Amino acid sequence: MQHAPTLKRFLQAVAFNTVIAIGISAFGQYTLASNLVFSQCIGLSIWALIDVVQYKLIRQYDTQWRRLLWIVPTAVVLGYGLGSTLASAMLASHDSARWFDEPAKLLGFLFVSLAAGGVITYFFLSREQLAAARLSLAHTQAQAEAAQRQAAESQLTLLQSQLEPHMLFNTLANLRALIEQDPARAQAMLDHLVAYLRATLNASRTTLHPLHVEFDRLRDYLALMQVRMGARLRCALDLPPELADVPVPTLLLQPLVENAIQHGLEPKVEGGAITVQARLHGDTLTLEVLDTGVGLPPDLGSAGFGLTQVRERLATLYGAQGALELMSSSTGSTMVRATFPCSKIAP
């Protein structure tokens, strides 16, 4: 009720009252002028009472609208008395006295007022409920749009982090070099690059794929990095055959492996080894990425973005049953371990 301007409601009430006055005049009761005065006085008194009382008493329409069932009749009776007294005084007539003499007529007018009050209150109420519903719909839409925009932005950041230009151009430079030196190897490298790009660009963040496909994608990326880093990079992928078909979130491990290379092994002069392994303990799947690189920086920087992404995905899919741990040993090696239930997805 508070939303609609009071003036607007006042004018609507005046309009209703005028219609009632014209209706009564049409049945030949009294003059239009006196009917108008009575109708406005009574109608506006009722309106003002209902408006003030429901403003005071009803905060939540969804749960408290039943209060109207007694507010409206009470306001109608009181407003009728108040309004008719006021109108009688204004017209200096004895109409009201005459009505009191005729109980049937008095009852009739009261009944009309009651019906009109009910109808008008319902009219106001439903209109304002509608307006409120529209407003909340617009609000919900704005929220949904904001969420969508945020999701798109984070998707873009993710994509940018995966298609890191430095990685891409260095890979292309290696490819260019291989075309001359070793065309067969160049072709193999290009195939890995194509598979890597396709997987990165297609990856839907909500779906699952078998663990062996996940390992294939890691193999593509690591093959590219092995061409680039040469003997500085050694890798081992350890996937027990019985776990090959376990469903896992698509490209879950990709950011972890990229972190291990970019922040662990690439900055190390002598390079090192990366190991990715999958294990099943009871119902819990454990995926580990281990590198013998330079260790964790005091400030995680861009490595933190990948970790946050993975952690959020696990939380979304598995709730409290998904976890991501980061461990660093004094020798400089770093281990990231993702654990989550083997088959279940949180509802």
Place this chain on the structure above:
Amino acid sequence: MTDAPTALIAEDEPLLAAALQAELARAWPELRVVASVGDGHSAVTQALQCLPDVLFLDIQMPGLSGLDAAVELADAWPTAPGSKPFPALVFVTAFDHYAVQAFEAQAVDYLLKPVQPARLQKTVSKVALTLAMQAQSATKEITPSAHLGPALQTTLDQLRALLAPIAPQPAMPRLSQIQVSVGGAIRMVPLQEVIYFEAADKYVRVLTVQHEYLIRTPLKELLPQLDADVFWRIHRGTVVNVRCIDTISRDEAGKLSLSLKGHADKLIVSRLYAGLFKAM
């Protein structure tokens, strides 16, 4: 210059190093590649050993970046009369928007990976011209009084400009205290008590008269939060409180070092920042 020009390639990706060497053989047949290394530190030691005419430095290398290697080399390059001029530098990068902008601004030679033959030819012509001019001026004028040769002086000016923050720096609030963790507690060290900061592996050492603390905030992040009039960078890894400098002295090799008030340590000033210290 009677000998064939010599070059050193510093590139951590072996295929790219080989490819650059092959492309150079086509673009500059006289050029002799005397060394090819895979990290920044080796680039410095090898360059000091081979004294090449040209250096091809990859920007992103393990150990030491190409830019930092150049600074270190400029610091250590021999300057005795008659020694070889500082090599021409060509930076190589796969993708670095800001670096490329800076190279353009400082007229520093650079190549983008993958290296295109036409672009390489242009760079080679430019470097060859520089070397020829150097050879000419070296025979004409002998400047025994100058501490640094003109090639080194130019390079130092360029490197100093390259190392200055290129990306617009966000306005940083000034620090007044350094928060260090001591045991389980945090100690607030007033900034005026700090004599100098020194980068050490993954940490930064904070030295006061009585204590030495370690903090995790990298020097690069710390610097914009310090008053530039009080805290001067004098080396890649050293930022000193000017109020704590006692005397500046020059050794026989022309190197500047600082002695401090309230601390026995002597700090070496990089050639890059030697211009900060001049008698008024």
